[in-house]
Amino acid sequence: MYNVRRIKLRVIPRAKQNKITTDDDGTVRVHITAAPVDGAANDAVIKLLARHFDVAKSQIKIVRGGAARDKVVEIIYFS
Numbered sequence: 001m002y003n004v005r006r007i008k009l010r011v012i013p014r015a016k017q018n019k020i021t022t023d024d025d026g027t028v029r030v031h032i033t034a035a036p037v038d039g040a041a042n043d044a045v046i047k048l049l050a051r052h053f054d055v056a057k058s059q060i061k062i063v064r065g066g067a068a069r070d071k072v073v074e075i076i077y078f079s
Contacts, residue, residue: 003077011069013041018048042066049073 007028015031022028034044042062050057053075065071 001079003079005075005077006063007073007075009045009071009073011036011041011045011071013069018044020048020052045071045073049075 009028009030012029012031013034013036015033017031018033019031020028021031030045030048032041032044032048034040046057046060046062049060053060055075055077059076059078061074061076063072063074
């Protein structure tokens, strides 16, 4: 059995540090030090989200916005 959670987020590449923040309006921002070159920023987003939600990197998938700052990711939880 598994559950799927979708999250809309905005990626801030070339940030000073890797972190996840939430604005007052509910926007989730993922700050990544990696540059958006050859998928490095997407890989860093997946790695940071996996650590934050305590799941494997393979359980996180970018379903929309692979080449954009605004993304939708799916997190699969197994129970």
